[in-house]
Amino acid sequence: MGIKLSVTCAFFFSMLTVLCGQQLRYTVNESWHYIKDNNITDVNEFLLLQDKAEIIDLPHTWNDKDVVDENEGFYRGAGWYTKEIRIPTAYKDKQVFLFFEGVAMVAEVYINKQLAKRHVGGFTRFVVPVSKYVEFNEDKEFATFNVVVKADNSEDPNVPPLHADFTFFGGVYRDVNLVVTEKVHFNVEDYAANGVFITTPNVSAESGDVNLKVKIKNDATSTQKVKLVTKIYGPKNELVNTESKSLKLMVGKSNEFDLQMKPVANPQLWTPDAPNLYKVVCEIYDVKTKAKIDESINSLGFHWFSFDAEKGFFLNGKHLKLIGTNRHQDFKDIGNAVPDHIHTEDLLRMKAMGSNFLRIAHYPQDPIILELCDRLGIITSAETPIIDTVTESEEFAQNCLSAQLEMIRQNYNHPSLLIWAYMNEVLLHPPYKNDKERYQKYCSYLNKLAQSIEDLTRAEDPYRYTMIPNHNNVDKYKDAGLTDIPKIIGFNIYLGWYGGGYELLENRLEEFRQGVKQPIIITEYGAGIDPRLHTLEPIRFDFTHEYGTEQHKHYLNTIKSKPYIAGANVWNYADFNSEGRVDAVQSINNKGLVGLDRTPKDAFYYYQASLLKDPFIAIATKSWNQRTNVEDREGSRISTMPVQVFSNQDKIELTVNGKSLGIKNVEDAIAVFDVPFINGINKLRAINQSSEYVEDFSEVRINVLPLSLKEFPARGISINVGDKRFFYDDNIDQAWMFDKEYKEGSWGHFGGVPYVRPGNRKQQPYGAKQVIAGTTNDPIYQTQLIGIEQYRFDVPAGVYEIKLHFAELEGTKAKHLPYDLTDESDDVAKFTNRTFSVEINDKTVLDKMDILGQYGEYRAVKFKSEISVKVGEPIIVDFKKVVGEPVLNAIEIYKKL
Numbered sequence: 001m002g003i004k005l006s007v008t009c010a011f012f013f014s015m016l017t018v019l020c021g022q023q024l025r026y027t028v029n030e031s032w033h034y035i036k037d038n039n040i041t042d043v044n045e046f047l048l049l050q051d052k053a054e055i056i057d058l059p060h061t062w063n064d065k066d067v068v069d070e071n072e073g074f075y076r077g078a079g080w081y082t083k084e085i086r087i088p089t090a091y092k093d094k095q096v097f098l099f100f101e102g103v104a105m106v107a108e109v110y111i112n113k114q115l116a117k118r119h120v121g122g123f124t125r126f127v128v129p130v131s132k133y134v135e136f137n138e139d140k141e142f143a144t145f146n147v148v149v150k151a152d153n154s155e156d157p158n159v160p161p162l163h164a165d166f167t168f169f170g171g172v173y174r175d176v177n178l179v180v181t182e183k184v185h186f187n188v189e190d191y192a193a194n195g196v197f198i199t200t201p202n203v204s205a206e207s208g209d210v211n212l213k214v215k216i217k218n219d220a221t222s223t224q225k226v227k228l229v230t231k232i233y234g235p236k237n238e239l240v241n242t243e244s245k246s247l248k249l250m251v252g253k254s255n256e257f258d259l260q261m262k263p264v265a266n267p268q269l270w271t272p273d274a275p276n277l278y279k280v281v282c283e284i285y286d287v288k289t290k291a292k293i294d295e296s297i298n299s300l301g302f303h304w305f306s307f308d309a310e311k312g313f314f315l316n317g318k319h320l321k322l323i324g325t326n327r328h329q330d331f332k333d334i335g336n337a338v339p340d341h342i343h344t345e346d347l348l349r350m351k352a353m354g355s356n357f358l359r360i361a362h363y364p365q366d367p368i369i370l371e372l373c374d375r376l377g378i379i380t381s382a383e384t385p386i387i388d389t390v391t392e393s394e395e396f397a398q399n400c401l402s403a404q405l406e407m408i409r410q411n412y413n414h415p416s417l418l419i420w421a422y423m424n425e426v427l428l429h430p431p432y433k434n435d436k437e438r439y440q441k442y443c444s445y446l447n448k449l450a451q452s453i454e455d456l457t458r459a460e461d462p463y464r465y466t467m468i469p470n471h472n473n474v475d476k477y478k479d480a481g482l483t484d485i486p487k488i489i490g491f492n493i494y495l496g497w498y499g500g501g502y503e504l505l506e507n508r509l510e511e512f513r514q515g516v517k518q519p520i521i522i523t524e525y526g527a528g529i530d531p532r533l534h535t536l537e538p539i540r541f542d543f544t545h546e547y548g549t550e551q552h553k554h555y556l557n558t559i560k561s562k563p564y565i566a567g568a569n570v571w572n573y574a575d576f577n578s579e580g581r582v583d584a585v586q587s588i589n590n591k592g593l594v595g596l597d598r599t600p601k602d603a604f605y606y607y608q609a610s611l612l613k614d615p616f617i618a619i620a621t622k623s624w625n626q627r628t629n630v631e632d633r634e635g636s637r638i639s640t641m642p643v644q645v646f647s648n649q650d651k652i653e654l655t656v657n658g659k660s661l662g663i664k665n666v667e668d669a670i671a672v673f674d675v676p677f678i679n680g681i682n683k684l685r686a687i688n689q690s691s692e693y694v695e696d697f698s699e700v701r702i703n704v705l706p707l708s709l710k711e712f713p714a715r716g717i718s719i720n721v722g723d724k725r726f727f728y729d730d731n732i733d734q735a736w737m738f739d740k741e742y743k744e745g746s747w748g749h750f751g752g753v754p755y756v757r758p759g760n761r762k763q764q765p766y767g768a769k770q771v772i773a774g775t776t777n778d779p780i781y782q783t784q785l786i787g788i789e790q791y792r793f794d795v796p797a798g799v800y801e802i803k804l805h806f807a808e809l810e811g812t813k814a815k816h817l818p819y820d821l822t823d824e825s826d827d828v829a830k831f832t833n834r835t836f837s838v839e840i841n842d843k844t845v846l847d848k849m850d851i852l853g854q855y856g857e858y859r860a861v862k863f864k865s866e867i868s869v870k871v872g873e874p875i876i877v878d879f880k881k882v883v884g885e886p887v888l889n890a891i892e893i894y895k896k897l
Contacts, residue, residue: 033050034081061104063153084147086143094183096179103174127188157396167330182293185217196213197213199212203269214258215255216228226249230243270302277300299415322566323568326570328573331596346573354610359380360381362424380418390449424468450486469490472492488521494526509565525570529601531730532584535725543583572591575588577596605618609648617649630705643672643684647669647670655685685697703735718735719738752785754786770782772860773858781860798868798895799896810857836886840877
């Protein structure tokens with residue numbers, strides 16, 4: 001990507017009226033008029049409605065809120081934007097363009113009410129010529145022109161992506177730039193590239209070739225003679241090489257030239273540990289006036305690389321295991337309209353994790369991503385948004401090819417980018433599964449489409465590798481011929497999450513190895529981690545930090561041990577919006593190593609400990625610094641709980657409140673300590689036992705519940721019933737613990753069994769998987785005891801407030817969701833007739849409650865009651881069966897007097 005010059009409009013108008021020999025580029029993001037309306041028929045109608053418009057700044061999306069609300073679906077349609085742009089009259093002899101970095105998913109751009117550009121594809125850049133639509137008056141200092149953008153993210157069977165496990169945000173969600181050039185300029189109209197394409201076909205430690213393809217547009221009225229001067233600068237900005245060439249430019253066309261530079265001797269090689277960047281500066285000079293007309297600056301990195309089916313990946317002749325993540329481009333509360341700062345912080349955090357590999361999935365992202373990967377030393381793959389589902393039409397195929405071509409040309413000059421990818425999991429949910437002949441025809445179409453994309457990619461860039469990421473079924477893709485087309489095969493594998501335990505991973509990897517002949521990358525693996533959930537008994541699909549760490553540990557160790565696995569990408573770097581998701585966090589895919597707000601999870605620290613070379617320690621309690629648990633023994637007011645410390649050191653000492661808990665050996669990047677937490681604040685400190693001193697601190701506040709309630713806890717008791725997980729409500733700072741059976745003198749339940757979702761005992765051992773309306777604390781209501789008879793608290797005398805929480809989990813909405821990567825079939829939950837009453841100390845507080853009939857399925861229902869208790873009298877909550885089995889999802893109790 002060429003260097004982008006950004007200046008404010010005020011500075012521009014007061015200081016700049018000439019271009020100084022290079023393209024001028026600045027954003028026009030501020031103060032657009034915007035209307036979201038799918039019924040506006042044309043640009044004229046929209047302009048008449050401007051008085052009803054909202055004034056917004058770009059980047060902007062209209063889906064930042066509706067994708068996380070409780071309503072099913074989100075707005076998919078048109079949004080209209082308009083802005084008056086003022087430019088100096090001096091630009092009448094220049095070329096003026098609008099440069100759009102991202103409009104989702106289809107854009108129509110009008111200049112002065114005339115359609116200037118239609119662009120299909122929400123993830124690549126495009127350029128709109130402006131000059132021919134603008135009327136300049138030499139008597140006026142400035143000219144103005146009106147821009148209207150219609151952005152449309154409607155479902156269109158011919159516009160990829162059609163279906164995927166992420167939200168298809170709409171809007172003008174990246175920067176819009178005004179670009180001004182001379183009549184002769186590097187051709188920015190060539191798929192929004194910058195006119196210079198650099199290759200390094202032969203590189204060694206002794207020498208590095210540099211070849212250029214240069215495209216120069218001549219929009220003047222006559223043939224032009226220019227001189228092209230190309231300079232190569234080293235990593236310390238020293239001039240390394242220079243070449244010049246006289247060129248004759250034909251009128252009204254893109255003139256293409258090949259230039260072979262003198263090889264660079266003893267190049268400083270680009271690696272993840274030493275990302276040495278050179279700079280190629282191309283300048284166009286007018287032969288007659290000697291004036292510089294245009295300039296393009298691009299990054300250059302010297303390296304050579306190869307993928308081997310048995311030995312993995314090699315960079316500059318040395319074996320390198322590629323380990324990193326995938327990334328989506330959205331952020332909490334703002335959707336995909338994210339500022340550069342967030343992109344920057346994401347890449348810096350990936351590097352701080354020890355990552356050397358990024359799969360930019362499932363679409364090209366903001367230009368700054370690859371620019372930072374070049375600078376930080378993160379090897380990347382880039383991918384077009386052909387995901388899951390395809391349409392068997394020529395228009396769909398052409399849109400796929402166009403997206404691939406735009407992606408390649410726009411991102412050509414990035415040394416960090418080694419792989420072009422396309423067609424992710426296109427046989428995950430294929431049509432015609434019950435019609436063999438029609439299914440074969442569909443696979444033939446996929447094969448033809450893949451081959452056409454492959455041919456285009458190799459013609460554009462014969463030096464990089466290509467890849468198709470497939471889901472966990474090698475035979476399907478092999479039978480369709482899709483494993484014979486790309487140079488690398490990717491596999492998305494979720495054993496230990498969807499379908500089967502992670503102990504099956506080794507055998508599955510061997511199946512991949514035997515099934516394909518190309519190099520293999522594990523393009524996706526991971527587990528859902530709700531930042532609010534913890535457990536002492538991790539099990540598959542419990543969404544806890546502890547299980548997530550356990551699975552990632554198994555995968556990472558296995559991948560490291562297999563030389564034929566060239567690399568692996570965790571799914572995902574960060575949690576991301578997925579409107580159809582109904583997991584523990586509504587509308588969010590929470591497989592990220594960090595949250596949607598970028599707060600690290602335990603698994604992130606585990607990767608730091610496993611990948612970083614510099615000494616590292618992190619106490620896992622950072623993700624769990626507010627909790628509730630019962631005391632070890634009556635009266636002790638101490639609750640002993642295991643604490644993981646992640647480190648790349650051999651031995652770790654942990655202290656709590658200044659007292660040492662001893663020294664532990666670190667095994668597989670983890671040391672585990674049994675920590676005796678006291679009620680209240682606990683200060684932890686972990687230090688290593690080597691000469692390279694490193695330490696970490698953490699503070700944990702714990703509400704230690706007494707086994708006997710003779711002294712009732714001031715914070716009360718909050719119990720998630722039918723669960724084995726600790727839950728933390730981060731909205732109101734409330735820590736919940738799981739349920740227990742009643743013991744005399746204490747508290748707990750009588751009767752009942754934990755709810756298990758029908759047909760899913762193998763995948764999810766307890767609890768529901770449906771979104772719960774009326775709450776953000778879905779885990780509280782996704783578990784329950786069925787057939788509960790009584791809940792009892794042996795409390796001292798006083799006045800108490802009791803809160804009961806219910807939800808009907810056996811309604812009619814349960815379904816097999818499209819992202820559920822397993823071949824198991826879900827049984828649809830049956831309609832349930834359930835009626836019961838609730839008494840507290842023999843007083844009926846809920847009479848013949850029918851949750852489904854009164855409130856509906858999957859909805860949080862809360863009741864609060866107050867009761868006075870005498871000396872020696874317990875609180876007994878009785879559940880009286882009328883029809884079906886009584887249920888309870890959660891219970892709270894607070895002492896008022």
